[in-house]
Amino acid sequence: xxxxxxxxxxxxxxxxxxxxxxxxxxxxxxQWPDADRWNAESLSVRASFSKIxxxxxxxxxxxxxxxxxxxxxxxxxxxxxxxxxxxxGYRRSGTTKLLVPGFYWWNLQDQILPWLxxxxxxxxxxxxxxxxxxxxxxWQRSRSSSTSSSDRAYTLxxxxxxxxxxxxxxxxxxxxxxxxxxxxxxxxxxxxxxQFASCxxxxxxxxxxxxxxxxxxxxxxIWWCGGAMETQSVEMVQREMANxxxxxxxxxxxxxxxxxxxxxxxxxxxxxxxxREVGFTRLLAQPxxxxxxxxxxxxxA
Numbered sequence: 573x574x575x576x577x578x579x580x581x582x583x584x585x586x587x588x589x590x591x592x593x594x595x596x597x598x599x600x601x602x603q604w605p606d607a608d609r610w611n612a613e614s615l616s617v618r619a620s621f622s623k624i625x626x627x628x629x630x631x632x633x634x635x636x637x638x639x640x641x642x643x644x645x646x647x648x649x650x651x652x653x654x655x656x657x658x659x660x661g662y663r664r665s666g667t668t669k670l671l672v673p674g675f676y677w678w679n680l681q682d683q684i685l686p687w688l689x690x691x692x693x694x695x696x697x698x699x700x701x702x703x704x705x706x707x708x709x710x711w712q713r714s715r716s717s718s719t720s721s722s723d724r725a726y727t728l729x730x731x732x733x734x735x736x737x738x739x740x741x742x743x744x745x746x747x748x749x750x751x752x753x754x755x756x757x758x759x760x761x762x763x764x765x766x767q768f769a770s771c772x773x774x775x776x777x778x779x780x781x782x783x784x785x786x787x788x789x790x791x792x793x794i795w796w797c798g799g800a801m802e803t804q805s806v807e808m809v810q811r812e813m814a815n816x817x818x819x820x821x822x823x824x825x826x827x828x829x830x831x832x833x834x835x836x837x838x839x840x841x842x843x844x845x846x847x848r849e850v851g852f853t854r855l856l857a858q859p860x861x862x863x864x865x866x867x868x869x870x871x872x873a
Contacts, residue, residue: 577620578602578688581610582627587656587677587841590848594680595625599688607638623688624651628674630658640671652687657841678839682860725749726790728781729835730768731797732756737835739858740795750790754778761798762805768796769816782828792830793854800840810846821851 580603584592595601604610607626610618626639643651652673655662662670675683727749729737734753744751754777756764767774785792801809809817821832833854834847844855 578623578625579604579610579618579621580625580627581607583629584627586629588627588629588654590844591654591677591680591684592627595684595688598685599623607635622650624649625688626651626653628653628659629656631662636670640669643672650687650690652684654684676839676857677841678836678844678855678857679860681854682856686861723748724789724791726785726788726792727751728778728792728794729753729797730756730764730794732759732764733797736797736837737795739860740835752781754781759799761801762809764796764798765809765813765817769813769820775820778824779827782824782830785830786828792828793833794830795833795835795854795856796852797835800836800838801843803842806840806843806846810849814846814850817850 578595578599578601580592580595580601582588582605584603592601592603602621604613624642626635628635639651639653642649652675653670655674655676657676659674659676662674673683673687675687725744725748727740727744729740729751731737731753732755737753741751754774756767756774758764768778782792824830831854832852833856834844834852836844836855836857839855839857844852
């Protein structure tokens with residue numbers, strides 16, 4: 573698939589850094605600091621970009637109206653917004669609604685990358701028509717046709733409570749993916765990471781599963797169903813546990829190739845940044861499009 577020319581308008585630091593960096597690895601991205609700089613460009617420059625991404629750190633009524641006006645004037649141009657945590661609940665509140673797809677920063681792998689990878693003009697036309705015909709957020713609906721089954725897919729779910737991972741299970745079962753649970757001794761996320769990094773019994777169970785997967789030539793994903801931590805806890809893990817976590821990931825990688833992900837009930841950027849540093853490459857938080865995540869399983873973090 574040829575790389576798209578993407579205009580990124582707005583900041584690319586903080587929670588947007590991961591999104592901007594990954595999109596830049598897969599697409600030709602040029603960044604403008606704000607909408608005024610973008611609007612000051614010539615028509616020929618603006619017309620050279622097939623996708624427009626606005627990064628929106630806060631709710632800005634004037635900017636939202638500008639984005640909506642752009643979409644009304646050029647309905648076939650693909651425009652989206654990438655949102656910070658301050659936008660939580662925006663679809664239920666506020667007088668000015670964002671009329672283009674709005675993705676939270678943690679939706680990079682399951683929503684933003686699939687949106688950017690829409691290749692044909694017909695995709696854009698269908699996108700526009702869906703805005704007119706549906707009151708639902710189409711980009712959050714999982715389309716079964718976009719997800720192919722795979723008897724080589726194998727998922728290990730690390731949790732103390734299998735109900736936490738219940739949203740994942742119907743999708744994996746429908747796609748023919750094998751999955752198994754490994755259970756932590758408690759629900760505290762810091763203690764779960766400690767058990768992952770240092771517990772001999774838990775490590776032996778994990779290693780045994782990975783060796784079997786390697787022998788069967790399976791595509792392995794490991795999901796940690798861990799809760800959000802307080803800032804002090806994140807700092808403590810980073811200070812006292814990061815090296816051991818990183819070493820454990822490297823040790824396990826010698827047994828089998830796998831992707832390590834965080835299935836979060838509430839994604840936190842500082843916690844995600846810490847997890848990325850020790851070897852996590854995937855993030856999934858509700859609401860999600862698991863079909864899109866499956867299709868982008870090879871996306872780098």
